[in-house]
Amino acid sequence: MKPMLTPAELTDALRQIGAERYHNLHPFHRLLHNGQLSREQVQAWALNRYYYQSRIPVKDSLILSRLETPELRREWRRRIVDHDGDGQTPGGIEKWIALGRGVGLDSDYIVSGKGILPATRFAVDAYVHFVRDRTLLEAVASSLTELFSPTVIGERVRGMLEHYPFITRETLAYFDKRPVQAKADSDFALQYCIDHARRPEEQDAVLNALRFKCDVLWAQLDALYFSYVEPAMTPPEAWRPGDGLEVRQ
Ligand SMILES: O=C(O)c1cc(C(=O)O)c2c(n1)C(=O)C(=O)c1cc(C(=O)O)[nH]c1-2
Numbered sequence: 063m064k065p066m067l068t069p070a071e072l073t074d075a076l077r078q079i080g081a082e083r084y085h086n087l088h089p090f091h092r093l094l095h096n097g098q099l100s101r102e103q104v105q106a107w108a109l110n111r112y113y114y115q116s117r118i119p120v121k122d123s124l125i126l127s128r129l130e131t132p133e134l135r136r137e138w139r140r141r142i143v144d145h146d147g148d149g150q151t152p153g154g155i156e157k158w159i160a161l162g163r164g165v166g167l168d169s170d171y172i173v174s175g176k177g178i179l180p181a182t183r184f185a186v187d188a189y190v191h192f193v194r195d196r197t198l199l200e201a202v203a204s205s206l207t208e209l210f211s212p213t214v215i216g217e218r219v220r221g222m223l224e225h226y227p228f229i230t231r232e233t234l235a236y237f238d239k240r241p242v243q244a245k246a247d248s249d250f251a252l253q254y255c256i257d258h259a260r261r262p263e264e265q266d267a268v269l270n271a272l273r274f275k276c277d278v279l280w281a282q283l284d285a286l287y288f289s290y291v292e293p294a295m296t297p298p299e300a301w302r303p304g305d306g307l308e309v310r311q
Pocket residue numbers: 118154204205206207208210211214215240279
């Protein structure tokens with residue numbers, strides 16, 4: 063029989079998965095962060111990534127609806143506000159639209175969902191369905207990629223500011239708050255998993271949920287790489303350079 067991991071061993075095993083398969087390692091991110099993409103390729107990234115952003119509060123609402131105590135719901139509700147805003151302070155979604163506009167896309171086009179790659183949609187929707195259909199423990203564990211996001215975000219912001227003349231600090235304002243929010247989110251989710259995975263099979267399910275989520279992130283970058291980096295195989299009706307641009311007066 064499999065032994066039960068201690069909290070430290072479970073944490074190490076999760077970190078090991080991140081070290082091997084988190085999306086900071088993906089070739090598309092290497093190109094993005096090292097300044098090796100064209101403005102159009104950065105636009106493709108911003109457009110497709112918006113779809114991920116737009117689904118995050120939807121998947122968090124699904125988790126929220128499954129939580130049994132006011133304390134847990136309060137904690138999870140914060141994530142939704144982080145993305146949707148509170149009607150006064152803009153949330154992450156609004157800031158991502160600003161990022162898209164900052165790289166030249168039209169906001170109505172971004173929000174319309176037109177031009178998003180089929181594989182982006184499949185990967186992101188798979189994440190939403192996962193948190194809907196699996197156990198609550200697996201749903202919470204699938205957010206644990208956020209343990210690793212502060213590092214990749216730091217790398218991305220530094221690299222993009224250094225390498226792309228069309229990128230400003232304001233364009234990347236989305237990322238200002240994310241590392242602190244991600245740390246709070248992932249500290250909570252990790253403790254939840256440690257407390258609620260009480261059998262070796264449940265610990266395995268937690269590890270597998272993180273592997274699945276790494277695949278969700280990886281597949282989105284595969285889609286971008288195969289569609290927009292040479293030799294580009296852009297699917298029919300997907301965004302092409304020149305589509306959906308903001309008209310500047
Ligand atoms: O920029 C990134 O590389 C990155 C990664 C991740 C992640 O690891 O899932 C998230 C985010 N950003 C992010 O901005 C975000 O709001 C977010 C929410 C979640 C989640 O699973 O609940 N992951 C991420």
